[in-house]
Amino acid sequence: MFAEILTIGDELLTGNTVDSNSAFIAKKLTERGYWVRRITTVGDDVEEIKTAVREALARKPEVLIISGGLGPTHDDVTMLAVAEALNRKLILCEPCLEKIKAFYEKLYREGHIDDPNLNEGRRKMSYLPEGAEPLENTEGAALGAFIEHEGVKIFVLPGMPREMKAMLEREVLSRLGKRKFIQKKFLAEITDESKLAPILKEALERFSVRIHSSPKGFGKFIGIIIFAEDEEEIERAKAFMEAKGVRFEEL
Amino acid sequence: MFAEILTIGDELLTGNTVDSNSAFIAKKLTERGYWVRRITTVGDDVEEIKTAVREALARKPEVLIISGGLGPTHDDVTMLAVAEALNRKLILCEPCLEKIKAFYEKLYREGHIDDPNLNEGRRKMSYLPEGAEPLENTEGAALGAFIEHEGVKIFVLPGMPREMKAMLEREVLSRLGKRKFIQKKFLAEITDESKLAPILKEALERFSVRIHSSPKGFGKFIGIIIFAEDEEEIERAKAFMEAKGVRFEEL
Incomplete structure (x- = not known):
């Protein structure tokens, strides 16, 4: 769509x-x-x-x-x-x-x-x-x-x-119909940014979310936006990534 | 180009x-x-x-x-x-x-x-x-x-x-080479905006300029930007349009 x-x-x-x-x-x-x-x-x-x-x-x-x-x-x-x-x-x-x-x-x-x-x-x-x-x-x-x-x-x-x-x-x-997506923005911290890609990929496969990431300044902070139809799904995807070592700060 | x-x-x-x-x-x-x-x-x-x-x-x-x-x-x-x-x-x-x-x-x-x-x-x-x-x-x-x-x-x-x-x-x-264009912005006033088009067209033919126009709010004011290689050419194009009934205010 x-x-x-x-x-x-x-x-x-x-x-x-x-x-x-x-x-x-x-x-x-x-x-x-x-x-x-x-x-x-x-x-x-x-x-x-x-x-x-x-x-x-x-x-x-x-x-x-x-x-x-x-x-x-x-x-x-x-x-x-x-x-x-x-x-x-x-x-x-x-x-x-x-x-x-x-x-x-x-x-x-x-x-x-x-x-x-x-x-x-x-x-x-x-x-x-x-x-x-x-x-x-x-x-x-x-x-x-x-x-x-x-x-x-x-x-x-x-x-x-x-x-x-x-x-x-x-x-x-x-x-355009009634379906609504919500989005939440986070700052994600991970010591090695090259480890983030496989974690994001797995989250995308397991949950009904879309995820956008973009670097914020230098170093280990990455801006993350998670889109889903409800907040619970965002929280589930976030908890999954946290368990894999990503630390989130809400923006 | x-x-x-x-x-x-x-x-x-x-x-x-x-x-x-x-x-x-x-x-x-x-x-x-x-x-x-x-x-x-x-x-x-x-x-x-x-x-x-x-x-x-x-x-x-x-x-x-x-x-x-x-x-x-x-x-x-x-x-x-x-x-x-x-x-x-x-x-x-x-x-x-x-x-x-x-x-x-x-x-x-x-x-x-x-x-x-x-x-x-x-x-x-x-x-x-x-x-x-x-x-x-x-x-x-x-x-x-x-x-x-x-x-x-x-x-x-x-x-x-x-x-x-x-x-x-x-x-x-x-x-990208040295050629420089300059641009000047004006507010143009003309009582009938449909008369502006032929005046702009004639100015474009007579002078080495590019002209962009866009409406500013309601009524008779039009934003005009004139581009040329030097200020004199802009002034010549502007004087020509003034002689045809367009009144300019510099922005």
Whole structure:
């Protein structure tokens, strides 16, 4: 059961913005029991996005989450690129148009903008790939999209973190089933780090857990994250490793 | 002249770590005039890394920067995966072994570790793909590697930000030539954002600049970054756009 994430934006490729969206999405998916297998970032370019979407689909993930490039400006081309990648038409979503209209009228009434009318850029946001279900944006104008395509659940979300997070929580996670994983972090101490590998391997075979390890600074400390469906299973795996000589400190 | 970045680490795919390395590397490459076309993240898995390296090479970038997975623990498999991706052997680098030995002896003398001897995990770090040039790590044990492969300059760097940054500055940028790009950020104001696209397009045709734009909040403000080889070219492009009705505020 694996997932992929695709983030879109020139600002990510020039290093002007750190891609914190990927980590947020990855954490939520991991908690739901998905293995995030790959994260890809491309720029605001129809061909680049199209290629990246097709490559991700070819790997047959259960879920593909795409974030970024849904706004009103000329370089927001994600919906068009997704539609092309799926060989679907980009079609007007009438209820979306009404929502976007209402959104800009509200901004105008509140004095944020000079003109409430739907120009080309704003109108563009009401076009979705054919067959897509619109996803509500409680924090901004751009609607998201949910598309089931050849067995892959594709979610297209905005790139602004506040909008993306709200849409992920409200509209995405509810469509991904109920199974929840929990994770606990530890600092593991072992005098010879080369002895850790066989112990981890045996724990993985004996218990329903996933374990990630990463070195923390120099020497004998290793960061360990144990994932399981319940805390008891984490404790059982931990006790097993302790009996083999690993000392844990909870983080 | 384009580049790709590949970051490696399970902690990035579970969302436990935000990948700030990519943004740091991307910024430095952009300043050198490279267009970073794609950033990919995969886990600590030989097959996943191998596949990602081969896919990146197939796109024929001038530079491929790989970061992460060079340490002594069992899940640090990047050098092996890179060697396999390039169909090269992983061979012992004798001077590297001496450096790693000296590094752990120093840690031992300073009381950071209990055992200065080179166990399997530590010894592993002195193996590089055949034909690779070792890159010095002033901040840690794991050496990097520089490999020229079928016209692509491949740099393999550690994942710990302090080590990666020092190696990038000292060992990578000096091998990438002298051309420097500068960038300036502005907030652009235009009453109808749909009018901005043709103005940007014309500026790109007339001047030796690259321009990135992204919406900032609601309404009529757009974040603009202009890249050029000198400040005068940026000023000329900006003056042209101002004459067409765009108002700039420097950020």
